[in-house]
Each structure stands twice: as C-alpha cells, then as structure tokens.
Amino acid sequence: MSARNPGTDLDLGWISRVQVNQPAVLRRAEQIQTRRTVKKDWQAAWLLRAVTCIDLTTLSGDDTASNVHRLCFKAKHPIREDLLRAMNMHDQGITAGAICVYPARVCDAVQALKAVGCKIPVASVATGFPAGQTHLKTRLEEVRLAVEDGASEIDIVINRTLVLTGQWEALYDEICQFHKTCGEAHMKTILGTGDLGSLTNIYKASLVAMMAGSDFIKTSTGKESVNATFPVALVMVRAIRDFHRKTGIKVGFKPAGGIRSAKEALTWLSLMKEELGADWLKPDLFRLGASSLLGDIERQIYHHVTGRYAAHHDLPMA
Template identity: 50%
Template structure:
C-alpha cells in the first residue's frame, strides 16, 4: 500500500520555466504520511527469506553493490585491490557474482579503469561536484565531473547543494543537476540528496522529483559521511517517488541507498522493499544499487554458510 499519494496527471510542460513554477509544483506534491511510511517500512522489514530464495537474493545483492572507497588516505594500491575484489569477490568460489561498480574519487578513476580492464562488466563510478559537501561554484563542479569522465568514469555520483535546496532555490539546484548531466556525456548520473540534512520526508520527496525532472538516472540517499544515511523509511519514500515518476512521465529512474547498510540481513530487507514497491522491473543492478564497502564481506560470509553449512567468519574474507 502506498504511503504517499501520486501526483495527478502528467508533469506540466512549464514546471521548470521559473523558480516560482517549480516551487509551486514541488510544494503541490501530496504530503507524506510519516506514520504510515515508517509503519510500512517496518512491516516489510519483518519478511523472512529462506533457502533457495535467500541464496538468489544474496547473489543479487552482491551484483548490486557499488564497492566504495572514499577516504583521504586512498592510494592507487588500495583502489587496485578493491577492483580485484570486485571482479572476484570470493577467490575460493568462481561462481560468486561480480559487483556492479567500483566507486572512487575522480583522481582515482583512471586507476580503477586500468585495474578493471576491458570487458570486466564492472562500471567505474566516481563522486564529483565537490563531494561530500558540494560547497563549490558550478564551474568547479562541472570541471570535477568532466575530469572524472575523461579519466574513465562510467557513472558520476553528484551531491546537490543542500543550502540552496533548503532555502527554496529549487531552480538553481535543477540547473546544476541539468548541467552536470550534460557534462556527464554518456556516463550515467546519480544524484545524492544527503537525506539526513534534508530533515523532513516532504523535503526528500521534493528532492526526488526535482532530481528526476532534471535528468537524474539514479537518485541516491546519502554520501555516507553524516550521521543519518540510508534508512528503510527514506529509501521506501524514494522508491515510491520513482514509481510515481515513471507513471507520470514514462521514464524509469534507479535508486541507490548508501551508508549504514552493513549486513546481509539489512540488504535483503531492502530487496524485499524494492520487490514489494516496484516489482521485478527494478530488481536489477541497472536500477538498484547499494553504496557500500563492508556489506560485501557479510554477504560473502552468508553465502559461504549457505553452501557449506558453516559460518566461516571475517578472517576468511579480504579486509577493504
């Protein structure tokens, strides 16, 4: 059952012609039933997945991971090791699926591109636009994006200007997303909201629609750099937004929860949420991703347990 009402009819053609028109549209979206949203997310989290379905879900979750390192101490060696892990997550079991992408800072995109090589089936994702704060001029953000794409990034994860959004400068945020999308060229664009800083469910819903109207290929919960990152309620809200957006426009947009998802149990709860809210259409790395690093290790340990009946423990997986 939806916890937000869908907008009625198609998106008006003049919605992005002025700040006033965009504000009127975004604030005209039906309000979020916070109690219903949280109850629905909690209820979906109680679903149990067993045996063959669990094995399928674990492999699917592995294939949806953007294996990530975004630290000031990142080195080419660390990125190469992460790429090797992404290609062969479990060296003892060649049947383990590869991850969806390796996510790094722009200056490490070329290292990841070279390490993955041609035909790996793994994308290079790069954060850009002055990640994680987004405190830079548009010219700097566009240069950051172009640098990452030129270095070999297939996907760009940008952050919105939360200050502009929270003060109602929606057209400025829209234009930044649109111009970054243009700078991406053939690369896909994921737009990060930092839900913990947006504060309200209504703001998260407005940001979702704003990013999708501007051309986002994915909408993403968070940077993983603040206290509140991905949560089941705020991810459910974004899933409902992409569902309603496709109904209104015919265009499908992906969702990426990031930050705080560390266990296989948590990942499977999110997959249940996707299945119950969106169905099979979004149960693919093309449309749903996990932004994570430690999550992969727990998925691999659970996978080994299903195969052998024994829980091997963290010493049997590589440390990122």
C-alpha cells in the same frame, strides 16, 4: 545500463502540491523491517543478486592505487570461486555492480579493471563531495575531469542549501548543468537526505533531480550523521514510482551509508520488489552503496554452503 533519463521540464505545480504523510511512511517502514526474510536456497539466491547490485566503494583519505586495485579484483571475484561452484553459479558471471572512488582514483580503477579483464562501470563521486559547497564552476570541472579519466557513472551531490531554502528552479538548473557535463556517463544524484530537514523536502528534491535528468537518485554520501533509512527510502522510491507513472521514464535508486549486513541487503531488495517491481531488482536500476557489506554477504554464503561460519582469514578482503 538502462536507457538514459533525458529529463523533463521543471513542474513547479507538482512540486508545490507535494505532501508526505509521515505517520503512514513510518508504519510502512516498520512493516518492511519486521517481516520474515527468505530462507535457505532462496536466501542465497537473493544474496547473490544483492552482490551484483553493490557499488563496491572506497572513499577514504588514505586511498592508494594499490587498495583501489585490490578492490577492483574483489569486484570481479566478489564470492570465492569454490563457494560459487558448490552452488552451481560459477559460470553466471557474478561481479559487483560497479567500483566507486574519488575522482583522483578513477584512472587507477579503470586501469585495474582493464588488467583483470572486467567490464563493470567505474563510478566517481564529484561536485564537491560530500558537502557540495564549492563553487559551481569547480564542481562542473570535477565532473568533466572524472568523465575524461574514464568514469562511466558520476555520483553528484546536490547543494542542500537550495532545498532548505526552497530554491527549486536553481536546484533544477544546477543538476541540468551536471547532466550535460556528464555526457554519456550515467548521473547518480546524491540528495544527502540526512541534511534535508523533512520527508516532504526529500520527496521534492527527488522529483527535481529526476526532472533534471538523474539516472539514479541516491540517499546519502555516507558522511552525514544519518544516512540510508527505510522511511527516507520509501519516500524516494514512491517519488520514482510517481515519476515513472507520469513520464514513462525509469529512474534507479541507490541507498548508501551504514548498510553493512546481509540481512539489511535482503530487506532493501524486498522493499524494491514490493514498491517498484522486479525491474528494479537489477543493477541497471538498483545499487547498494557499501564498502563492508560484501564481507558479510560472503560469510553468509560460506555458511549456506559449508554449514559453518568462516574465520576472518578464510575470505579475501575487499
């Protein structure tokens, strides 16, 4: 992982000056989505890069130790070995970026990854996921327990009420407490952008989260009615760019929720390269939160190698 974000003082003057030009953002987002994507070998290479940035996720009420174990095995072997050999990529150590689970499943994930000899991070959602509406003391304890169980990344959720009512100091103070409780674990801050009301609020919340020490800012929980969209992403990555210019601190970005196709993954990578540069095309600074995306990427790789599409039973499920 990249160096931790130590955080900065809260700059209310900067936050108060924020204005987002919504028509310009929407035009740019449309441009990104309609541009031709890379083809053939280049496309396959970009898809393998996308695989290394996936937080392979299971956040279901019926999660069990066995489906977490299966997910961990898939994280170590995300693409079939024979397909990687055909591309001469079998010895490049291609794995998923991380495993993301509920706090109660962290121990299962840590044990399963150890059993298969895989050192990718275990990320845990915490702080009253997905609503963030539980008492602060409870949310802090949830972070502490997840770290204690072996999570090396914590995906916290902010209290959206504080954004909607403009309580930036209270939001900053809460996130600072989560950051301190994370200890050595990297903190990814979920803004729940579908609940924030405006692009200006999204930019302001992004700034506050980064000032408070977030190592990543993340669009959504995947449980809101609107999750990762390109206009929202543009606002967030430009906040990251502005924060980096002003402080020298690099903060990562994670879109999550509703990202299911290989074509979408390529568009997300293009956005990162154009807006933030090549440094943000690595798992240290870019993650895709997804549970079903890997399946479509593997189908596209299969097609690239064999010239035909795989039947459902041809590829191991995650």
